[in-house]
Amino acid sequence: MKVHVDMNLCQSHGECVAVAPDVFELGDDDVLVWQEEVDDSRRADMEEAANVCPMMAIRLED
Amino acid sequence: MLRLVIVGASLAGLRAAQAARSAGHEGGIVMVGQEPHLPYTRPPLSKEILQGKQEIEDSALQVGELDVEWRLGVPAVGIDRERRRVQLEDGSEAAYDRLIVATGCRARGWDGPGSELEGVHTLRDLEDSVALRKALSAAKRLLIVGAGFIGCEVAASARGLGVDVTLVDIASHPLLPFGPQLGERWTRMHRDNGVDLRLGVGIAQLRGSGGRVKHAELTDGTTINADCVLLALGSVLNTEWLSGSELKLDPALVCDATLTTVSDPDVLAAGDIAAVPIRLAAGTPLRVEHWTTAAEHGQLAGRNALLDPAARNSHVSPPYFWSDQYGCKIQALGCPALAERVEMLERSPEDDRFVAACITGERMIGIVGMNAARRLPWYRKQLTEPRPLEQVKAALAQESSTLGAPVGASV
Numbered sequence: 047m048k049v050h051v052d053m054n055l056c057q058s059h060g061e062c063v064a065v066a067p068d069v070f071e072l073g074d075d076d077v078l079v080w081q082e083e084v085d086d087s088r089r090a091d092m093e094e095a096a097n098v099c100p101m102m103a104i105r106l107e108d
Numbered sequence: 109m110l111r112l113v114i115v116g117a118s119l120a121g122l123r124a125a126q127a128a129r130s131a132g133h134e135g136g137i138v139m140v141g142q143e144p145h146l147p148y149t150r151p152p153l154s155k156e157i158l159q160g161k162q163e164i165e166d167s168a169l170q171v172g173e174l175d176v177e178w179r180l181g182v183p184a185v186g187i188d189r190e191r192r193r194v195q196l197e198d199g200s201e202a203a204y205d206r207l208i209v210a211t212g213c214r215a216r217g218w219d220g221p222g223s224e225l226e227g228v229h230t231l232r233d234l235e236d237s238v239a240l241r242k243a244l245s246a247a248k249r250l251l252i253v254g255a256g257f258i259g260c261e262v263a264a265s266a267r268g269l270g271v272d273v274t275l276v277d278i279a280s281h282p283l284l285p286f287g288p289q290l291g292e293r294w295t296r297m298h299r300d301n302g303v304d305l306r307l308g309v310g311i312a313q314l315r316g317s318g319g320r321v322k323h324a325e326l327t328d329g330t331t332i333n334a335d336c337v338l339l340a341l342g343s344v345l346n347t348e349w350l351s352g353s354e355l356k357l358d359p360a361l362v363c364d365a366t367l368t369t370v371s372d373p374d375v376l377a378a379g380d381i382a383a384v385p386i387r388l389a390a391g392t393p394l395r396v397e398h399w400t401t402a403a404e405h406g407q408l409a410g411r412n413a414l415l416d417p418a419a420r421n422s423h424v425s426p427p428y429f430w431s432d433q434y435g436c437k438i439q440a441l442g443c444p445a446l447a448e449r450v451e452m453l454e455r456s457p458e459d460d461r462f463v464a465a466c467i468t469g470e471r472m473i474g475i476v477g478m479n480a481a482r483r484l485p486w487y488r489k490q491l492t493e494p495r496p497l498e499q500v501k502a503a504l505a506q507e508s509s510t511l512g513a514p515v516g517a518s519v
Contacts, residue, residue, distance in 0.1 A: 058481040064488050072482035098403045
């Protein structure tokens, strides 16, 4: 599955980092970096990351 | 198949329905909402929408093709727990096997002299935000009563629009949920941005002419001009409809860590209305009226409602909340408001970024960060329970990517 993050919306809350630190990370200057291609076995985690994003910036695509 | 009824169609309720479907629930889900709208997110109501950076449509939460029966614009008025039915205002009922209560809060009102004048606002829902935005476009001088999250964020938004702002609070510092010890910083921040911030004083009465508000008299006898007033006095729980249910209210709906009400294993609660034991507060059931808790509670309640009580999982993540003001991001984990003292653990040389530990009995029970987002994941791992401060400091000494060692003792 593909993980999209709308960087116009992201405000670096880091909630996704808390759910899946191996996929999401806050880099220097607090800017989010993430893996765009994630194994389907992680669907539940990715849904949770999208659901707890306060900015609703995360979108998943099959 | 279980019939699930969710009362409250905001963030917590929506996340509960989504989680139940994600977990494979194929039975019916009825979503009861007092407001006529599909679920929307509230944080922009005091910020981006007021500033004109977002439109109302942007606040809609993504509902997608969620398979639920919406009962919007029809408040629930009671529960018949014996017959397992929720009673709605229009006389209809919704039968449940498991019920999730997520009716949240509303803005606290004030009925003092002059409260009926035109130009006096509260802020909780979409209509409130739209009305306040319209008022601010014509306002010269805004008075905000209450310097909590809503009051401070609206002050920052209004300053950005060029409106003069007077902000009053009976407390000695603004933003008390971040702990009183850091209050001096937020006081400076608002004054540096041109807000006339008056602390230790409340509102006595509002006066107007032609039915419109013109002046406010404060409890210290001073009078200030204001053609627009926002009452930002906190919130009141929407629990009245539960008064005949015999569910335990104190004053929120008392739950165990699995979000199951202590009174009825078939009734769960989520979001602002739920008092849930918090590890960082020594297991005391607390309400956490913040966005992230509503989202997390909703997800967990939606999954737990499908399970037998013994199989349900506990909510464990520390409370997380934030505020954006004047381009500054303040973030908190845990229970800063319960701390006896704070201590700077990291601070940038320019003093524009920091992390402060909130401490009770030599244990860290929370942190407050300013412009320190990338440091939060590290502290989140520390905050699974009250941890001895010395242990945290020892771990921090091994960290290479801190903001810098604080110099001096001041916070």
